[in-house]
Amino acid sequence: MAQTFGSKRTVVGAHYGLRDWLAQRITSVVMALFTVAVIVQILLPGEMGYDKWSGMFSRQWMKVLTFTAVISLLLHAWVGVRDILMDYVKPLGTRLALQAATIVWLVGCAGWAVQVLWRL
Amino acid sequence: MADTVKDRPVYRNIHITQLPHYRLPAPGWVSILHRISGALLFILLPFTIWMFDASVTSEISYAGFTSVFSAGWAGLPGWFFKLVVFGLIWAYVQHFIAGLRHVWMDMTHATGLAFGRQSAIATLVATAILTIALGAKLFF
Numbered sequence: 698m699a700q701t702f703g704s705k706r707t708v709v710g711a712h713y714g715l716r717d718w719l720a721q722r723i724t725s726v727v728m729a730l731f732t733v734a735v736i737v738q739i740l741l742p743g744e745m746g747y748d749k750w751s752g753m754f755s756r757q758w759m760k761v762l763t764f765t766a767v768i769s770l771l772l773h774a775w776v777g778v779r780d781i782l783m784d785y786v787k788p789l790g791t792r793l794a795l796q797a798a799t800i801v802w803l804v805g806c807a808g809w810a811v812q813v814l815w816r817l
Numbered sequence: 818m819a820d821t822v823k824d825r826p827v828y829r830n831i832h833i834t835q836l837p838h839y840r841l842p843a844p845g846w847v848s849i850l851h852r853i854s855g856a857l858l859f860i861l862l863p864f865t866i867w868m869f870d871a872s873v874t875s876e877i878s879y880a881g882f883t884s885v886f887s888a889g890w891a892g893l894p895g896w897f898f899k900l901v902v903f904g905l906i907w908a909y910v911q912h913f914i915a916g917l918r919h920v921w922m923d924m925t926h927a928t929g930l931a932f933g934r935q936s937a938i939a940t941l942v943a944t945a946i947l948t949i950a951l952g953a954k955l956f957f
Contacts, residue, residue, distance in 0.1 A: 722923060725916050732913065747872075747879040754873050774862075777855050784830055806862045813870045 721776045724769035731766035734759065755817050763814055771807045775799065843937035850941075851915045854908035861905055868902075899955055906955065907948045914940045914947075 738753045739745065753759060778799045786792040831839060841849070858865075871882035886902075889895045918936050922928060927936075 722920055725920060729913065729917070747876050751873040751879075774855070774859050778859055781852060781856060802859075802862070806866055809863075810866050810869065813866070813873065817873060 717776045720772050724773040727769040728766050728773065731762055731769075734762055751817065754814065760814055760817065764811065767807050767810045767814070771803050774803055778803075842934065843941065844933045847915050847918070847937040847940050850911055851919075854911040854915075857904065857908040858912060861901070861908075864901065865905065896956075903948075903952050903955060906951050907944070910947045910951070911940075911944045914943050 735753070738759075743749050754763060779796060782792055782795050782799070786795055868882065871878045871885075873879075884890075885895065886898050887895045890898065918940055921936075922932075
């Protein structure tokens, strides 16, 4: 067996526990609820246009739900993309670089989404 | 200890050269499509957030948002952007329904072969119907 502790410790693993797996499930439920909330509001009476669409996201409860969905997406996609990288990218340096890029990508996107939400 | 470990079979990812020889059952298709749709949603995230930004920020930005899909943008025609959105719709629906299946299986421990196969087929069929319906609304 290859040594995976001490100086040879695997530094890009999955923490070998329940936490990330559970986080991915919980965040998926949050995003599903957000999706249902958006669909229900689209189906409510009223012609779809700028007023109805932007009005949906202007309500305080919807802002909170959207913010929670964005943060959930951040955590959910991090676990998922990290799983993909762990399966297909074996060289440690490349994997670490791609994982770092994934975090930058996700944090950047989440920041942008929150910025849009904040000024509504 | 080392001798017993050596004789164990090792199962790795399917290598890309083996793909043509594999007959993937329905749950296998749902599994790999979950990955592909998730990766697609991840890669197109900036485009999704741009759509959110442009569509809610102001009436002027909303008009710009709709014109991208009719008149096009940066030399690319409007239908190209609709095609990208169609890809996003497929990925979202696929990932959403397959995700519900995942959560359901985790909560109920529904891990039997029959349920796995039937729910996988149901996932693929429901995704196809919803994607085509939403795509028709997008294009026509």
